[in-house]
Amino acid sequence: MCITISNKNLAHRALGLLGLRASYVMRLIFWLTGLCTVLMGCQKAEPDAQPEEQIFQKPANFPEPVYALDRNRPTAAGMRLGRALFFDATLSRDGSIACAECHNQAYAFTHHQHDVSHGIDNQVGTRNSMPIQNMAWQSTFFWDGGVHDLDLVPIVPIENPVEMDEKSTNVINKLRKSAKYPAMFKDAFGTDEINGPRFLQALSQFMLTLVSGNSRYDKWVRKEPGGTLTDDEQTGLTLFRAKCSGCHAGELFTDNSFRSNGLSISPVNDLGRAQVTERREDRYKFKVPSLRNVEKTLPYMHDGRFYSIEAVLNHYAENVQFTETLDTLLQKNGKLGVEMTAAEKRQIIAFLKTLTDDQFLRDTRFVEP
């Protein structure tokens, strides 16, 4: 990261010691700051910047967020409240299961070692849990995109009989009666009156702060210290851009669309996107997932059918099935799938592993309070 000088007096004195004239100094600072911003997207030092630390920050190489931050910008108190709720099993019917149970930080907030998530009373669902990261850049949620606003997401797991099996109305009532929450709501929203919208917004504030943008790949893009990629990784990136980025596009590694990548249809016969749109042309289409931290988010696909990235690449290379909605990008020149040699697969995997963001996976701000 570049250093921005926030205390101009201090800067003056320091540079004065070096015998530089103030006007030069100012110009130099101005120029350096500008350069900094251009190169690395650091924020300019603003004399009247708010004292409150910026809880939500957009990594310089990311596009503009799509979440309406003006409506619900994360604050320190809001994030603390959201985090407390995220780790609180009170949100489930019998107090046995919290959001964090299926969304574990060490695995980019997904459910590790379960192909389909396990909920209350050890019931299993039909879908693989999804990582919670970079939510501010997502316009639809869940594998089928059934929810269009992050604020409306928590009601789904809370009221799902095989996940938390509780009524959100009861959750709000339990929070109202609790010893700790009224004060936390007051800190976050200026009132200790707990209601549905505030409860949902608090959870969003926490989830919005789960930004992963400091992988080795990001540092390489931003030309920051530690940002080195080996030759294999760089070749992997080039291959990835040629073969995969038609769907896993941009810095979030998804174009947020719904597509069929040719998985064989399982006995569950999950219709995916068509379950929401009820349109034939959307059958077996699922959300193109982001591949950030993909090394840690196994198992893979909406039903967790692949336990390793190798298995995923073997799928694309050899096992793509023809279905009525198979994406055209996976049936070029009359051939199904993506052509890759063994070496190319290895290089793509090497690249994918540079998307692991240890800082995010270990960030103590996200740990159970």
Added chain:
Amino acid sequence: MITNSVVRIFLLALVTSATFVSCKKTEEDVIDPDTKNSVTVEFENRVGDQKLILGTTPYKNASGESFSLTALNYFVSNISLKNENGTVQKFPNQYFLVKQTDAKSKLITLKDVPSGNYTEMSFMIGVDSLKSVSPVTERTGVLDPTSYGDDGMYWSWNSGYIFLKIEGTSVAVPKTVNANQNFAIHVGGYGGGWNGSAKTVNNLRTITVPLTTKATVRANIAPEVHLFVDALKIFDGPNKLSLATTNSVHSPAVATPVAENYKTMFQVDHVHNNKQ
């Protein structure tokens, strides 16, 4: 002569009475649009020509299936009133949830209705698409998706309100479908299309009913419009639905015939224009 004077007296009497009548009439017809009052709309749920009682009361639909009801809820929104000059008075951003279990919810009050003679009423069953995609902070009262407890009126997995739901029990429901032979018919689907995504099935329906007795809003008259709502029509409207096959409806496309049916279930029984 006699006949002549009789005729004259008769004519005089006629003219005089006409004057009186017209006097009285103008007095009543002065509509001061600056004065306002409220209009109350009562939704009286019935089953055919029987009272709707939740529980075990048996009813029969046109398919000859006997059933009983445990729930009937619906959203009413986007109400408007048209007066005899064709002017439409809208009541935007007012959402009501009518629940059979809650007597108070069956009386909807529209406030600040300008004086006038209203001849038609329209309303929507459901929650319009704009509100269906609005921020959570704008979903207060009956629109708060966390407010329904066990009596859900919201599809969380497909972010949308349930516009109408009818639930109950019928021996016509195969035990293989539901061991207790319960049925649950939930209608939703505001048409999708948010974030530029595909349009989906739209089951929003607007109902327009004539007020054959005009609702005459005056400074001292707050009319009451009394609607009969015939739950039988949910099964027996333009589409004849049998509980043997239509017993578990939980997504928009299959719910469309139900919405087409309930569009026909509202009927104005009478209007009270009592002076206050």
